[in-house]
Amino acid sequence: MQIPPQQSVPELDAPGDPKAVTYSPDGRSRPGPGTFSVTAPDHTRITALDMACAPRCAVAVASDGSTATARLRPGRWTYANPVTIRLQANLDAPLSRAQYTGTYTAGGESQPLTVVITQGKQGGLGLTSKDAPDSNGAQVATTVPGGPADNVGIRVGDTITSLNNTPVSNAAELRAARIGKIRSGATVPLTYRQPNGTSRTVQVTLT
Known part of the structure; x- marks a missing residue:
């Protein structure tokens, strides 16, 4: 059995504000430690990892937004709360509209983390x-x-x-x-x- 997939695929503008990707909980109990990890899709960065578990967990987002991790306190844990990842498109994204995929892992089980970066405006040098x-x-x-x-x-x-x-x-x-x-x-x-x-x-x- 795998953790549930993401609820929807956001469309990110570059430049543009961050948008959320949410994974629903499955309610299953698991042996500890409870660990979560996120690898951002290409041309995006993670701006926040919302776990709804503070102060029972420690969350860290890499300075460049490429990865994020969370670790629960030792002991058995239940995947009972949704996890929301906020992503922002980088300005180095190719000009054409395209889909990019990273990874979300909870308790050793993984799902794709997918976004679409929208068509951009052609840049000029003047x-x-x-x-x-x-x-x-x-x-x-x-x-x-x-x-x-x-x-x-x-x-x-x-x-x-x-x-x-x-x-x-x-x-x-x-x-x-x-x-x-x-x-x-x-x-x-x-x-x-x-x-x-x-x-x-x-x-x-x-x-």
């Missing part, structure tokens, strides 16, 4: 580019004042050589590294070369 003369990057032709590129110090004449850890050797590759892949609001690394040859890597937030 610049135009052309092929660099040396065919080694995308040279910035224009920037939007106050736009993402302008805000991190990128200027006309600079050459972008990498976006989100994807090498860029021309303007088409810069577009391919962004279109359909990076959401508005996501912050990603961008490496560029200044006309004097100095290379810099910055964190740019797309809009």
Whole structure:
């Protein structure tokens, strides 16, 4: 016999507020220790693990939200209360709508932890580019004042050589590294070369 599955599959927006996934109790008594663990689905983080057992249990959520655990006091225990996991989508989620699955385990029995991350808005850099003369990057032709590129110090004449850890050797590759892949609001690394040859890597937030 397995623990009951989650009650519903939430749809998470990125960016967006956390949403709850609840697992119903089965009322069965088990030998101790009573342990619970959660592994977040890809591109999500756990913001809270609500056990309805305080002060009889210790709950811990990893600083990056990737996992959470709870442990009851020693001795036999009964799975008598619902468990609610609150999840938030990360801005590094792919742009397209997709389903992701983690794991919820109670007393050694596991169930999938499933969410859907909704379609995102395409992120932009606030610049135009052309092929660099040396065919080694995308040279910035224009920037939007106050736009993402302008805000991190990128200027006309600079050459972008990498976006989100994807090498860029021309303007088409810069577009391919962004279109359909990076959401508005996501912050990603961008490496560029200044006309004097100095290379810099910055964190740019797309809009």
